[in-house]
Amino acid sequence: MKALVYDGVETLGYRDVAKAMQNEGEHLIRIEASGICGSDMHAYLGHDNRRPAPLILGHEAAGVIEGGPEAGRRVTINPLVTCRRCKACTTGRENLCAERQIISMPPREGAFAQYVAMPGSNLVTVPDGVALAKAALAEPLAVSWHAVRLALEALHPEMERSALVLGGGAIGLAAALALHAMGVEEVTILEPNDNRRGFLADRCGQAVTHEGKRPASIVIDAVGYAATRATASRLAMPGGVIAHVGLGEGAGGLDIRRMTLQEISFIGTYTYTARDFRDTVQAIFDGRLGALDWFETRALSEGAQAFRDLRAGAVAAPKIVLDPWS
Amino acid sequence: MKALVYDGVETLGYRDVAKAMQNEGEHLIRIEASGICGSDMHAYLGHDNRRPAPLILGHEAAGVIEGGPEAGRRVTINPLVTCRRCKACTTGRENLCAERQIISMPPREGAFAQYVAMPGSNLVTVPDGVALAKAALAEPLAVSWHAVRLALEALHPEMERSALVLGGGAIGLAAALALHAMGVEEVTILEPNDNRRGFLADRCGQAVTHEGKRPASIVIDAVGYAATRATASRLAMPGGVIAHVGLGEGAGGLDIRRMTLQEISFIGTYTYTARDFRDTVQAIFDGRLGALDWFETRALSEGAQAFRDLRAGAVAAPKIVLDPWS
Numbered sequence: 001m002k003a004l005v006y007d008g009v010e011t012l013g014y015r016d017v018a019k020a021m022q023n024e025g026e027h028l029i030r031i032e033a034s035g036i037c038g039s040d041m042h043a044y045l046g047h048d049n050r051r052p053a054p055l056i057l058g059h060e061a062a063g064v065i066e067g068g069p070e071a072g073r074r075v076t077i078n079p080l081v082t083c084r085r086c087k088a089c090t091t092g093r094e095n096l097c098a099e100r101q102i103i104s105m106p107p108r109e110g111a112f113a114q115y116v117a118m119p120g121s122n123l124v125t126v127p128d129g130v131a132l133a134k135a136a137l138a139e140p141l142a143v144s145w146h147a148v149r150l151a152l153e154a155l156h157p158e159m160e161r162s163a164l165v166l167g168g169g170a171i172g173l174a175a176a177l178a179l180h181a182m183g184v185e186e187v188t189i190l191e192p193n194d195n196r197r198g199f200l201a202d203r204c205g206q207a208v209t210h211e212g213k214r215p216a217s218i219v220i221d222a223v224g225y226a227a228t229r230a231t232a233s234r235l236a237m238p239g240g241v242i243a244h245v246g247l248g249e250g251a252g253g254l255d256i257r258r259m260t261l262q263e264i265s266f267i268g269t270y271t272y273t274a275r276d277f278r279d280t281v282q283a284i285f286d287g288r289l290g291a292l293d294w295f296e297t298r299a300l301s302e303g304a305q306a307f308r309d310l311r312a313g314a315v316a317a318p319k320i321v322l323d324p325w326s
Numbered sequence: 327m328k329a330l331v332y333d334g335v336e337t338l339g340y341r342d343v344a345k346a347m348q349n350e351g352e353h354l355i356r357i358e359a360s361g362i363c364g365s366d367m368h369a370y371l372g373h374d375n376r377r378p379a380p381l382i383l384g385h386e387a388a389g390v391i392e393g394g395p396e397a398g399r400r401v402t403i404n405p406l407v408t409c410r411r412c413k414a415c416t417t418g419r420e421n422l423c424a425e426r427q428i429i430s431m432p433p434r435e436g437a438f439a440q441y442v443a444m445p446g447s448n449l450v451t452v453p454d455g456v457a458l459a460k461a462a463l464a465e466p467l468a469v470s471w472h473a474v475r476l477a478l479e480a481l482h483p484e485m486e487r488s489a490l491v492l493g494g495g496a497i498g499l500a501a502a503l504a505l506h507a508m509g510v511e512e513v514t515i516l517e518p519n520d521n522r523r524g525f526l527a528d529r530c531g532q533a534v535t536h537e538g539k540r541p542a543s544i545v546i547d548a549v550g551y552a553a554t555r556a557t558a559s560r561l562a563m564p565g566g567v568i569a570h571v572g573l574g575e576g577a578g579g580l581d582i583r584r585m586t587l588q589e590i591s592f593i594g595t596y597t598y599t600a601r602d603f604r605d606t607v608q609a610i611f612d613g614r615l616g617a618l619d620w621f622e623t624r625a626l627s628e629g630a631q632a633f634r635d636l637r638a639g640a641v642a643a644p645k646i647v648l649d650p651w652s
Contacts, residue, residue, distance in 0.1 A: 087484070087486075088564070088565070091482070091484035091485075092484075093482065093484075093565055093589075095589070096564045096565045096588065096589060098564070150589075154480065154591070156417070156419065158413070158417035158418075158419075159417075160413075224582075224586065229582070238414070238422045238424070239414070239419055239422045244582065244585070244586050245586070246586075247583065247586060247587075249582075249583075250581065250582055250583035250584075251578075251580065251581060251582050251583070252577075252578065252582075253582075254577065254580065254582075255576065255577060256550075256555070256570065256575075256576055256577050256578070256579075256580075256594075257573065257575075257576035257577070258594075259570070259592070259594035260550065260570050260571070260572075260573060260594040260595065260596055261573075261594070261596050262422065262594065262596070263419075263421070263422060263476075263593070263594045263595055263596055264594050265480070265591060265592065265593045265594065266585070266591065266592040266593075267589070267591045267592075268582075268584075268585035268586040268587070268588065268589045268590050268591065269586065269589055270586055270587050270588070270589055
């Protein structure tokens with residue numbers, strides 16, 4: 001099969017590799033759409049030691065089951081494979097399973113390829129009326145849905161609900177969409193890139209700003225650098241909540257003194273529970289997350305250029321989805 | 327009246343000052359016991375810009391109402407004075423009031439003195455059978471009660487409950503006592519000072535350790551330095567909670583990458599709500615916080631020496647209570 005292989009820092013090769021093989025209980029999925037995530041970019045830049053080269057990246061995918069009794073079923077993929085037996089798994093926090101695996105990290109190859117093997121429990125059926133490229137957005141949307149759910153659960157019930165989202169990539173935009181879907185009306189996205197900001201305002205109808213001024217009770221850090229955390233801890237209201245999704249830098253930035261004196265909570269949030277993933281997919285199908293037309297499709301064979309363009313800040317759309325068959 | 331005045335870095339003067347005067351709605355309290363807090367020590371070392379010299383420090387006090395219709399009523403003091411009208415105050419989060427004041431910070435002088443003026447709503451009656459020196463512990467106990475309550479509320483209900491407390495001063499010990507009172511059975515205090523550790527084990531019956539090895543679902547940082555936060559973010563279990571009370575250093579230490587990937591929450595916690603303060607006082611009276619005999623009493627006139635001894639790490643007891651009348 002064709003795949004886009006991460007061969008080393010800033011090096012991607014599009015070539016033939018051995019076709020994905022399913023283990024027992026798994027299905028072979030013919031991938032129709034596979035989105036590029038910020039964490040793929042971290043790996044591409046050599047900043048993610050969980051993703052050593054050579055490796056097929058990509059974990060935001062949708063496609064069609066190939067072969068077997070369910071052949072032809074259109075599905076979107078929850079890429080997080082967990083043990084389903086431990087305390088975390090049995091109490092609805094599968095994302096904290098000590099044995100968790102995610103496709104695009106060893107031992108599982110990723111979805112920048114024509115096929116991927118996945119357990120049946122990781123597949124959610126996509127109705128005929130929903131495009132598979134849109135269904136491939138389920139994964140980043142679920143990341144943000146989960147972060148927003150945790151933030152709202154942590155917020156004192158009597159506090160006003162307002163939100164500032166740091167970063168206008170797919171995770172930031174998805175957080176804004178989840179916030180709206182969960183009833184938060186005042187949501188602003190802080191995004192420094194002019195093109196991206198214009199796209200979010202004009203194409204997605206989002207309130208955007210290029211500088212953080214107005215405090216909010218909820219701050220979603222969808223970037224995760226020391227600089228964004230400094231902004232988060234400066235602009236979270238007293239008693240407010242920072243939900244931290246980004247994996248930019250491993251330490252620094254938080255104004256701990258202010259967070260202590262003003263009782264600001266910081267919530268580390270990673271991927272999603274199985275329930276969050278299903279709830280997100282349902283919200284996609286119901287239209288509660290909007291038109292979801294904010295991605296750009298490119299051929300997988302042109303994937304290396306897509307990474308270069310993203311790296312250069314030259315992509316206005318918050319998401320590029322790769323098509324392995326064009 | 328006599329008072330211990332903070333005159334500048336590491337300088338305290340015991341001398342006559344103008345007697346405290348009550349405003350309308352306030353009572354004059356004859357102070358019988360006034361504890362030394364870690365934050366008094368920060369101020370003494372010149373590390374707290376909220377407490378500029380010259381100033382009377384001290385905010386952990388109990389005494390007797392002097393004059394007026396309630397003369398003779400034995401009371402412990404909630405030192406946090408709030409507006410009682412704002413959203414924070416009316417929703418039970420008085421500690422987040424934007425106009426909050428605390429005695430020992432301008433414009434309010436502290437309780438290392440023979441008298442202090444306080445609003446009636448800040449006073450809680452102490453039964454005859456409870457010593458006022460013990461009642462003066464209400465304030466640090468309430469700080470920890472509040473932190474533990476917030477941590478338990480933030481902890482996922484299905485998680486096992488175990489706690490590691492960083493620092494064996496009064497706030498750390500009080501956190502351990504509050505954890506036990508709220509039903510957490512496995513509690514360990516991490517304290518590097520041998521004398522202090524011996525006191526906690528032998529006199530207070532606490533489980534202590536000099537090195538952090540065993541992860542816990544709840545970590546209480548009662549110190550607040552970068553080094554203790556590094557320990558907290560290393561030893562909090564996946565999905566666990568760090569409650570941060572200490573005000574040692576303003577930034578640094580947290581392993582944000584681990585906190586994100588393992589969904590660890592960090593809760594800034596400061597003082598207590600009015601309800602927490604009352605609940606703590608009730609727990610003191612009920613005996614739920616133990617014998618509360620872990621303080622050492624000294625004369626206010628010897629207060630400067632007490633600060634020097636604390637600074638030198640030469641005090642085994644987690645608390646020194648000063649008596650302004652001996």
